[in-house]
Amino acid sequence: MRMKNKFILDACCGPKAMWYNKNHPNAIYIDIRREESLGPHRPKQGVKPDYIMDFRKMDFLDKSFKLVVFEPPHLKSLGQNSFFRKKFGCLNAETWQGDLRKGFSECWRVLEDYGTLIFKWSDSEIPFKKVLALIDEEPLFYNTTNYKATSVTKWFCFMKIPK
Numbered sequence: 001m002r003m004k005n006k007f008i009l010d011a012c013c014g015p016k017a018m019w020y021n022k023n024h025p026n027a028i029y030i031d032i033r034r035e036e037s038l039g040p041h042r043p044k045q046g047v048k049p050d051y052i053m054d055f056r057k058m059d060f061l062d063k064s065f066k067l068v069v070f071e072p073p074h075l076k077s078l079g080q081n082s083f084f085r086k087k088f089g090c091l092n093a094e095t096w097q098g099d100l101r102k103g104f105s106e107c108w109r110v111l112e113d114y115g116t117l118i119f120k121w122s123d124s125e126i127p128f129k130k131v132l133a134l135i136d137e138e139p140l141f142y143n144t145t146n147y148k149a150t151s152v153t154k155w156f157c158f159m160k161i162p163k
């Protein structure tokens, strides 16, 4: 699958909370699920991807995007009825390492040479070093402010520099 003028991929968009424009004309949003609403407290918010697709096996050609953003679920021990699970999903406690490795590898495959991958991760349950150890690539840089303080969210920037 290749689409004209769609050169940004959000590989697991969830409710698109981080997006300024939640329907950016140059972006494709995918997620493994669709939710019309996040429930009575957030009736207008939902998970509304352009395509329901698994980041472990995407239907895009190699090198299709200039920018890929990957923010998988960060937590693996959420209750079945937790609002956080409904809003942001949950890692599978048994398979999360393989799932993240496959997801990252697919994000890398669909990224064009010299393209940028932004990986967003919250350290609250699984330290980011454990996640980076799963992948072959090394980030260029990440935010270090508030390290070991209250903010645990990290943004890692990778570039697909041909080897």
Ligand SMILES: C[S@@+](CC[C@H](N)C(=O)[O-])C[C@H]1O[C@@H](n2cnc3c(N)ncnc32)[C@H](O)[C@@H]1O
Binding pocket: 011, 012, 013, 014, 015, 016, 017, 018, 019, 030, 031, 032, 033, 047, 053, 054, 055, 056, 071, 072, 073, 074, 087, 088, 089, 090
């Ligand atoms: C932390 S949320 C993303 C939040 C989003 N960046 C935002 O700004 O709101 C992670 C999302 O990954 C999705 N997800 C989990 N496993 C997936 C998979 N295998 N393929 C695609 N999406 C997946 C979940 O459904 C969830 O919506």
